[in-house]
Amino acid sequence: MPTRLPPLATLQAFEAAVRHQSYTRAAQELALTHGAISHHVSALEERLGLRLFERDGNRMVPTEHGRLLVVKVRQALGLLERGFARAGRDEHVSLAVSVLPALASRWLAPRLPNFAEQHPDIDLCLDVRSGVADLAAGDADAAIRYGPGGWPDVQQVRLMGDELLPVCAPHYRGGRLPASVAELGDCTLLRNPWVPWEPWLHAAGAEWREPKRGPVCTDSAVLLDMAATGLGVALARRVFDDGDLRSGRLVRVLDISVPDPSSYFFVWRADHPQIDAIHLLRDWLLEQVLPTT
Amino acid sequence: MPTRLPPLATLQAFEAAVRHQSYTRAAQELALTHGAISHHVSALEERLGLRLFERDGNRMVPTEHGRLLVVKVRQALGLLERGFARAGRDEHVSLAVSVLPALASRWLAPRLPNFAEQHPDIDLCLDVRSGVADLAAGDADAAIRYGPGGWPDVQQVRLMGDELLPVCAPHYRGGRLPASVAELGDCTLLRNPWVPWEPWLHAAGAEWREPKRGPVCTDSAVLLDMAATGLGVALARRVFDDGDLRSGRLVRVLDISVPDPSSYFFVWRADHPQIDAIHLLRDWLLEQVLPTT
DNA sequence: CGCCGGTTGTGAGCCGAATTCACAACCAAG
DNA sequence: CTTGGTTGTGAATTCGGCTCACAACCGGCG
Incomplete structure (x- = not known):
């Protein structure tokens, strides 16, 4: 598997040739002979099984394949040049x-x-x-x-x-977790003022509204911690409760979720x-x- | 000028060494001997005048410089590998x-x-x-x-x-271009419904308001063409009138501009x-x- | 057409650089 | 201290890139 990449000199030769549309001028730039460029390019073409240049009179014009390839090559060379130019200086x-x-x-x-x-x-x-x-x-x-x-x-x-879905501790209410939206009405709903229950309650078809009383916390992570202690049911975002659900610290309540607006x-x-x-x-x-x- | 970049093999050796934190394992991956890797790395270090690795027991841990450098190298190598893997297939x-x-x-x-x-x-x-x-x-x-x-x-x-500024043809009104906001009131204001005159008039301290009548065009480029024919004064954005101003097809009127909201x-x-x-x-x-x- | 100044294609040979090899030094663990 | 692992290093070898010289080709111009 080693070095399935052509040597750097080959890439530089190719890049210069595309830029100048001429082997001899590319050779001048790199202080080489035109023969070197020619060898490089034909080595590349053979390796890829593609023609990279076509003669147009006395100009060498890159083929479609050549033009596509040179972009990547240029980017890579640029990256390296800049990388090595800056190496040593720590520009944190x-x-x-x-x-x-x-x-x-x-x-x-x-x-x-x-x-x-x-x-x-x-x-x-x-x-x-x-x-x-x-x-x-x-x-x-x-x-x-x-x-x-x-x-x-x-x-x-x-x-x-994200999606919003209600979660609570597995031992909440001694394990008798709410099985319906109506039952959820008897639970303590933990609230985050930035993440209202309303949209979820509406989607779940609840006939009652978000309570105005009870525990409130402005931070979702802490809210989940509160839920994990068995304090009540929290409306959680997937991003946050994923770990808790996997570890069993929290469980989902009902299987209804709404997209977070x-x-x-x-x-x-x-x-x-x-x-x-x-x-x-x-x-x-x-x-x-x-x-x- | 030529190849102030280390050879590709050196970069691959360096990259693999960083990844494995070991010369011998890097050597195995590249089907080389540990000596080759060692030579490569010391060549790099000498070229840069920097230490790239430090021994930690029997591990080789990259220095800060090494870690900074390897990022660029990895990106460049990745670019090349992908570039050459995809070469030939045209994925337009x-x-x-x-x-x-x-x-x-x-x-x-x-x-x-x-x-x-x-x-x-x-x-x-x-x-x-x-x-x-x-x-x-x-x-x-x-x-x-x-x-x-x-x-x-x-x-x-x-x-x-962008900024909004009024322009008109240099020969507008026989060359007697408006010199004050009050005079501008006597001119034909070309209007684009998406770019109201109001903010500009307000900034210029005009005591009259945007007329409700007169030429209207929903396209800024066409509006400028209209102004260039001497039809009236247009409220232009820099992006568009730059060329016209340089060529003298249009001239600025008054030197007040407001930021485009x-x-x-x-x-x-x-x-x-x-x-x-x-x-x-x-x-x-x-x-x-x-x-x- | 035929020459001329320009280009690229190609094979042989040279030279330098990459790699190996063998040995020394060093480390961690038993 | 020994043992099995590592890296450092210089000399020998091998491989590949470059040049060189020559052939082929192009475009223009007389």
């Missing part, structure tokens, strides 16, 4: 990212090692807060926000939507001085989220 | 992009050759229309929209904001089957726009 970048507590602990934290590995030159500083960080004021360099989207003055992409968004400002790092973070987040869509 | 992708007429002709069209060169595997199909394409209905794969942002159910990034946005759907190509298009658009911010 620090990004302050505002994140909601629940998402930070249950979703982001376990994935951070992966980020650190893929982007060792970016130090993330998680600014965990319940409120909304004002990016314009410099509260943070970027943020993950929860809501309907459409914030003014910032760039934004939706990271993930709110989503998580990554937001940033286009004029940020370290926009490159922010884009890398954005793309990484989108990758993490890809399976979920 | 076609994207239908809905664009407003003015933007398509004055801004996007002249940049398309650049896109074609950078992404020869993506065929753009410009769906030029004045209305809003419904991405969910499959009207297009992505779109560039003009407005305040915050559309539901789509991903979006702001491409560019609307912007151009690139919008797409995260669940699109060709999301990779869409991301490439998005990133390319953002690059085009970078100087403008």
Whole structure:
């Protein structure tokens, strides 16, 4: 399996040849003879089983295959050149990212090692807060926000939507878990003011409304902890309760779920001085989220 | 100039060594001896003047520099491997992009050759229309929209904001161009229903309001053509009149400009089957726009 | 047409670099 | 301390890239 890749010199020769549309000029640039370029290109063509150039008079014009290939080659060479030019200088970048507590602990934290590995030159500083960080004021360099989207003055992409479903501790009420929506009315509904029960109750066909009293917590993770102690039934998002469901700390109640009308968004400002790092973070987040869509 | 890059075999050896944290295992993977790996790594270290590995017992653990470097190397190698694996198969992708007429002709069209060169595997199909394409209905794969942002159910990034400033033909009114806001009141104001004069008039301190009569055109490019014929004064966006101003076909009137409250946005759907190509298009658009911010 | 300055294709041979080999040094664990 | 593992290193070998020289080809021009 070793080196099924052509040598670098070959790639550089190919790239220069495409750029100049001429072997001799490419050879001049690389301080070689035209013969070297010719050998390189024919070696490449033989290896791929494809013609990469066609003669047009005394110009060498790349074929379709050649044009497709040279893009990747150029990107790779550029990456290497930049990588080696910068090697030695440590150009660490620090990004302050505002994140909601629940998402930070249950979703982001376990994935951070992966980020650190893929982007060792970016130090993330998680600014965990319940409120909304004002990016314009410099509260943070970027943020993950929860809501309907459409914030003014910032760039934004939706990271993930979710489903809402009720969960509680398996030993809640001595194990006599509610089996119907009506029974659920006798339970303590744990509430998060940002995640109302209304849409779910409506979808489940409940004839009663969300109670105005009882335990309230503004943080979803803590709300789940409360549910796990047997305090009541919480309306949970999949992202957060996945681990708890698997470990048996929590169980689903009834099998009705509704799409969460709110989503998580990554937001940033286009004029940020370290926009490159922010884009890398954005793309990484989108990758993490890809399976979920 | 030539090959200031280390040979590919060296990079592969380095990468494998980082991955295995062991020269001998890296050597096994590449079907080489440990000596080869050792030589490769020390050649790299000497070339860079940096230590890339440190011994930890009988493990070789990469230094900070090593970890930073290996990221670029991995990306580059990955790019090449994928590039060469796919070479030959033509995996062309076609994207239908809905664009407003003015933007398509004055801004996007002249940049398309650049896109074609950078992404020869993506065929753009410009769906030029004045209305809003419904991405969910499959009207297009992505779109560039003009407005305040915050559309539901789509991903979006702001491409560019702009300034609004009045322009007219240099020979308008026989060359007696309006020199004050009051004088502008005697001129014919060409109107685009999507780009009201109000904010500009307000900023300029006009004591009169936008006329309800006179020429109207829903397309900014055509509106500028109308102004160029001497029909009246148009409220133009920089993106569009730049060329006209340089060529002298149009001149600025008064030197007051206001930020355009609307912007151009690139919008797409995260669940699109060709999301990779869409991301490439998005990133390319953002690059085009970078100087403008 | 036929020459000329330009290009690319090709095979032989040279030279340098990548790899191996063999041995020394070192480490961790028994 | 020995044993089985690792890495460092210099010399020998092998392999591949490059040049060189010549043939083939193209476009233009007299």
